[in-house]
Amino acid sequence: MPATPGLSWIGRLLQATSAGRVVAVTLLVVLLTFLSVYPLSMLLYGSLHSTPPGMAGTFNLNGYLQVLTLQSAATLLNTVGISLAKTIPSLVLAVLLAWILARTDTPVRGTLEALITLPFFIPPILTAMAWGMLGNPQVGLLNQLYQWATGSNTAPINVYSYGGVVWHMMQYSVPFLFLLIVDAFRAMDQSLEEAARMCGASRLRTFCTVTLQLMLPALTGAAILSFIRGIENFESPLFFGTPAGIRVITTDIYDSINQRSPPEYQYATAISFVIMALLFLIVLLQWRILRGRSFQTVTGKGYSPTVMKLGKWRWATFAFCLLFFFVTVVLPVGQLLIGSFFKFFGFYQRDMLTLEHYRAVFGSSDFWRGFNNTMLLGFVGATLTMLLGGAVAYISVRTKWRGRRLIDAMAWLPWMMPGIVLGVGFLWGFALLPHAIPIYGTIWALLLAYISLGTPLSVRVMSSAYAQLSFDLEECSRVHGGTWLQTMGRIVIALAWPSFAVGWVLLFFGIMRELSASVLLYSVGSEVLSVVLLKLWANGNAEQVSVIGLIMMGMVILFRWVQLKVIKSRINAL
Amino acid sequence: MLVKPGIVRAALIACLAAFIMPAHAEDAAWQAVVTAAKKEGKVVVYNMTLGAPYFKEVLKSFETKYGISVESLDLRASELAERIRTEQAAGRYLGDAEMISSTMIEEQLKNGDFIQKLPPIPNIANLRPPFSADEYSVPAFVQPMGILINTRLVKDEDVPKSWDDLTDPKWKGKILSDDMRPLGSGNAMFSILQKNMDADFNMKLAEQKPVFSRDMRNDARRVARGEYPIYIPQIFAFASDLKGLPVKIVIPREGAPYARMDLAVLKNAPHPNAARLFIQHFLGVDAQLIYANAWMLPVAAGAAERADPEAQPFVNAKLIGPATLSDRPSMMGLAKKLYP
Numbered sequence: 001m002p003a004t005p006g007l008s009w010i011g012r013l014l015q016a017t018s019a020g021r022v023v024a025v026t027l028l029v030v031l032l033t034f035l036s037v038y039p040l041s042m043l044l045y046g047s048l049h050s051t052p053p054g055m056a057g058t059f060n061l062n063g064y065l066q067v068l069t070l071q072s073a074a075t076l077l078n079t080v081g082i083s084l085a086k087t088i089p090s091l092v093l094a095v096l097l098a099w100i101l102a103r104t105d106t107p108v109r110g111t112l113e114a115l116i117t118l119p120f121f122i123p124p125i126l127t128a129m130a131w132g133m134l135g136n137p138q139v140g141l142l143n144q145l146y147q148w149a150t151g152s153n154t155a156p157i158n159v160y161s162y163g164g165v166v167w168h169m170m171q172y173s174v175p176f177l178f179l180l181i182v183d184a185f186r187a188m189d190q191s192l193e194e195a196a197r198m199c200g201a202s203r204l205r206t207f208c209t210v211t212l213q214l215m216l217p218a219l220t221g222a223a224i225l226s227f228i229r230g231i232e233n234f235e236s237p238l239f240f241g242t243p244a245g246i247r248v249i250t251t252d253i254y255d256s257i258n259q260r261s262p263p264e265y266q267y268a269t270a271i272s273f274v275i276m277a278l279l280f281l282i283v284l285l286q287w288r289i290l291r292g293r294s295f296q297t298v299t300g301k302g303y304s305p306t307v308m309k310l311g312k313w314r315w316a317t318f319a320f321c322l323l324f325f326f327v328t329v330v331l332p333v334g335q336l337l338i339g340s341f342f343k344f345f346g347f348y349q350r351d352m353l354t355l356e357h358y359r360a361v362f363g364s365s366d367f368w369r370g371f372n373n374t375m376l377l378g379f380v381g382a383t384l385t386m387l388l389g390g391a392v393a394y395i396s397v398r399t400k401w402r403g404r405r406l407i408d409a410m411a412w413l414p415w416m417m418p419g420i421v422l423g424v425g426f427l428w429g430f431a432l433l434p435h436a437i438p439i440y441g442t443i444w445a446l447l448l449a450y451i452s453l454g455t456p457l458s459v460r461v462m463s464s465a466y467a468q469l470s471f472d473l474e475e476c477s478r479v480h481g482g483t484w485l486q487t488m489g490r491i492v493i494a495l496a497w498p499s500f501a502v503g504w505v506l507l508f509f510g511i512m513r514e515l516s517a518s519v520l521l522y523s524v525g526s527e528v529l530s531v532v533l534l535k536l537w538a539n540g541n542a543e544q545v546s547v548i549g550l551i552m553m554g555m556v557i558l559f560r561w562v563q564l565k566v567i568k569s570r571i572n573a574l
Numbered sequence: 575m576l577v578k579p580g581i582v583r584a585a586l587i588a589c590l591a592a593f594i595m596p597a598h599a600e601d602a603a604w605q606a607v608v609t610a611a612k613k614e615g616k617v618v619v620y621n622m623t624l625g626a627p628y629f630k631e632v633l634k635s636f637e638t639k640y641g642i643s644v645e646s647l648d649l650r651a652s653e654l655a656e657r658i659r660t661e662q663a664a665g666r667y668l669g670d671a672e673m674i675s676s677t678m679i680e681e682q683l684k685n686g687d688f689i690q691k692l693p694p695i696p697n698i699a700n701l702r703p704p705f706s707a708d709e710y711s712v713p714a715f716v717q718p719m720g721i722l723i724n725t726r727l728v729k730d731e732d733v734p735k736s737w738d739d740l741t742d743p744k745w746k747g748k749i750l751s752d753d754m755r756p757l758g759s760g761n762a763m764f765s766i767l768q769k770n771m772d773a774d775f776n777m778k779l780a781e782q783k784p785v786f787s788r789d790m791r792n793d794a795r796r797v798a799r800g801e802y803p804i805y806i807p808q809i810f811a812f813a814s815d816l817k818g819l820p821v822k823i824v825i826p827r828e829g830a831p832y833a834r835m836d837l838a839v840l841k842n843a844p845h846p847n848a849a850r851l852f853i854q855h856f857l858g859v860d861a862q863l864i865y866a867n868a869w870m871l872p873v874a875a876g877a878a879e880r881a882d883p884e885a886q887p888f889v890n891a892k893l894i895g896p897a898t899l900s901d902r903p904s905m906m907g908l909a910k911k912l913y914p
Contacts, residue, residue, distance in 0.1 A: 052656075054663020055686065129792055138801045160785075242753060243785050258652040259756030261902045262681055344819060346799045352818070366625065427657065431664040441668060520653055524618070524645040535625035535648060540791045540815050 025403040028392060032410040035452035039425035040413055046428070047269035053428050063270030072252075072271065079248040082162070082237070083230030086169040091223050093170075094177035097321065099211070102185035104308045106317040113182070114560040116321065118329050120175035121509045121556040122336070123533060124235035126549045127171055129542060130332035132239070133346055135159035164240040169233050171328055173226045179506060180225070180461060183498045184218035185211075187468050190308075218464040220286045225415065225460055228279050232418045249275060250418055257420060268421055276416040283412055333553070336546040345542055357543040367548070369525075370532035373443065374512055377528065381450040382507035386500055388451065389458020390493075396459070397466040398474075408459065415456035422453070423516035430521065443526040449517040454507040461506070465499035501563050508559070512552060604696060608640070610847035616643045617848035620658060620840070621673040624648045628811075628868040632861045639855065642848050651678055658840065662688055667842035670849035673856075676834040679711045680899040689838040693850050697857035702875040711836040714856055716871035718830035718891050719763055719807035722794055725820045727803035737771055737826045740806070741778040750793055750802035751784040754909045757902070759790060759833070763807040765905035766831035766895040780912040797821060807831060810869040810888045825887065829894035832871070 042053060047064070051057030066072070097116060101109045119127060134141050135157045143155035158164065188211065196206040212219070234250040241248065253271060256264040310317060339345035343352040361367050389411070395401055396408040414422060426449045430440040439445050474487050493500070515530040522531050529548065536545050611617075623629040625648050633644045647669065649657060655678055661668055672689070674682075682688045689710050692698075698707045705713045721734055734740055740749060752760030768776050785802070787793050794812060797805040798819040810830075813823050837856060839849045855861055862877035869888040872878055878889040897905070 052659070054660060132792070132796070133799070136796075136801050139799060238788055242788050245786075255756045258650065259758060260906075261677070261757055261899065262685060263652055263656065344798070344816075345795065347819065424656065427660055431660045431666060435666070440664075440666065519649060520657060524647055531648075537791065538624040538650075539626050540794075540812060542792065542795070 021401050028407045036413045039429040042428040043269045043425040046265050047273055052265045063266035066267045067271045067274050075247045083227050086166045086230050087227045090170050090173035093174050097178050098182040098185045100317045102182050104310050106314050112321045116325050117175040119171045122549050127332045128239040130335040131159050160240050160243040165236045168236040177222050177226050179502050180222035181218045184215050217467040221460045221464050272418050272421040279416040340546045357547050361544050361547045366532055370527045370529040374529040378508045378511045381447055381511050382504045385451045385454035385458045385507050386504050389455055390462045392459045393462035397463050411455050411459040414452050419516035423520045426517050427520040441523045445521040450511045458503050461499050461503035465496035505559050607847050611851040614845040614848045617845050617852045618645045618670045620647050620669040622651045622654050628864050631864050636855045669840045670843040670845045671839055673714050673837050676836045677899045679836050690841050695854050697854050700874045705873040711838040713873040714835045714837045715865045716832050716834050717809050718832040719809050720830050721824040722797055722805040722808035723822055724797050724803045725822050746782050748803050749784040750805045753786040753788050759807050762897045763831045764909050765897040765901050770894045814869040825891050829892040831895045832893050834896050
């Protein structure tokens, strides 16, 4: 195998010398320090100082003392409860869907796989509006259908409740978890399951004792990501929890920054650090669970891409997927799609039919500027973030280099800080840099923030993928004369790339939706799509926001279709 | 005694000159500002309108009239205030003018040195009562709030005419409201009504168990769809684009609580003359008319009269308020007590 001449020195440096490894780890530490630790240090200052950076004040612990109240404890418990209530059923559903679509012969599973993930990519404000129209107790469509069918006067569905908050969060967490774990299911070596079956284990027992056990890194990593996202979820409790008097930490933080006079940054940052400390304990727990165990399923032995034959049960799994698709996609997205052709949502009269919203969006220079900036930031940001995450995950999972735990921990940090607060950290951090460093007020500020925000996800996705690869594969390549770079390119990257692609799509659309940091860092000319959406929403153009949401969904379908086509062709080629 | 005609003529000329010269001097001074503004070439306006079409129209008219480009940075109120604070703390003077709520300006003056004293601007003389500029800021426009009703659910005879009518038991559980506890329109209405209505008004309103929400734009549509018959407080301007839906704004007889938006020049503005010219333009009748036609209350004289007929009830609405910064802590505390 000929080495790539221009880059082979990197491989030699990393492979041959401990100095090279030190340089690599140091570079990553410096990069992650700037991207994660620096903005967090600004926030730590804010939590310990009576005023935000740049204002005269005193150091004290008042912010933390404010957190130590019964009210805050109750709100925290409520938040944890809601997040658990959505993560557990979401995980069960996601595992079931991933197993059905990746490991069984369920009909049209390829199409279903692309379709059931759609809700994840729609701005939450839109699905909140759609579910508000479907499930309000007064005139909600679902309640009216129930009353029409049963003749009853009762309204069994009320989305403005705990159930509504959890349900709306699940709209996002099921596809998110599904996307994170489906490729781990696909990469499973079926011979392990077959061995269990040969030894007399039932299908269920095989699933629980072999399949699920081997999925532990992917499942625990994804579940923790989802649980943390649940703690930090803002839109669902704001829209569906406020009318029911449900308080969570994020609405508390939002209020303390945006709805107090003057803003209470000290409290907001202090409570965020308390949450971060608690969430870090969960990550430590995951490290403890996974430590010393092997989860390698992709080995040098023959790889069998065949799926489980379910017989007539495949129609039951098909019906289950179809039902899930109907409830989570067709109902809310159908509302948005229909509504986008009428002057006002929910007023579906012939005289209100219009294409005006489409004309307004496609004819808007603001939209196109935001779209172009977001495309640029999405492509560059997602690619760089996945490369960074891939490097961190590789060192963390597949080497014994000193410092690997440190960079893994540093990469987790931004995920544990609520987005509303982290956005402020970026604002403070970038604005207070020396003026000679041209980041603040430029598109670079957005790019760096997106890389920081996305790194935890990219590391987790790539860590799960690397954990499945047997070390034999790399050793085999080297024994046969492959250089470090060739081994990386042809073995490690080649086998982990489906996960890379999934992570890339998640990050790309994450960048499209990110608002908390974007709104504080954008400048004139560098507007992004999420800011355009915010402006449209704030000006009462919900229908135009829907049009943009549908465009985003169209892009998702295209991306996922291409991705799944390529995966299929690669698997067939193996 | 006869006076020579030459002397009379000279005296007349002197008197006229005394009247005219200062005006000419003022004109010349202002012309110098306009020239300097054009030389500066652009103005950066920080604002919380989030790209509202009427604001964009004013910007466009300014650009067309003076050939000066406007860079508009739109943020939500708290984000705008924090961005200005952070930029100035870091010595980054990027913005020229700001358009923000009057209470936010009060807060900026209380907490730091973010805005500069207002330079002379001719159109300030054109403000209509009760509006006036102070040392640091000048009113830009007013956002009054009323009651939104669903015309299919509220019979003509039941339409509330007073804020007190909302305390009628028949509306119990049927009022959708912007959350009155945190800062925002709901709390502004709560504070203003606490000061202007009977002392127990808010207590009686709380007994009606209004349902809180936090999405004003969607809430008006929820009322239109029939989820609730009544929504409070409805910003007039936010209902101007709901034409065709079964909703109507009621201006209670006691008056409409309001929030006032002010204009100010930021400290060390890089384009100070363009900022002055922009404020001058905003206070002009044409710009104010754009706001009046969007159902907001103009602060300058001469615009309300020229507003569209359907905007007339709103541009001359009786006002009560505004909420003040000093009242906030006690009002937020009271709202939390009444709505635990």
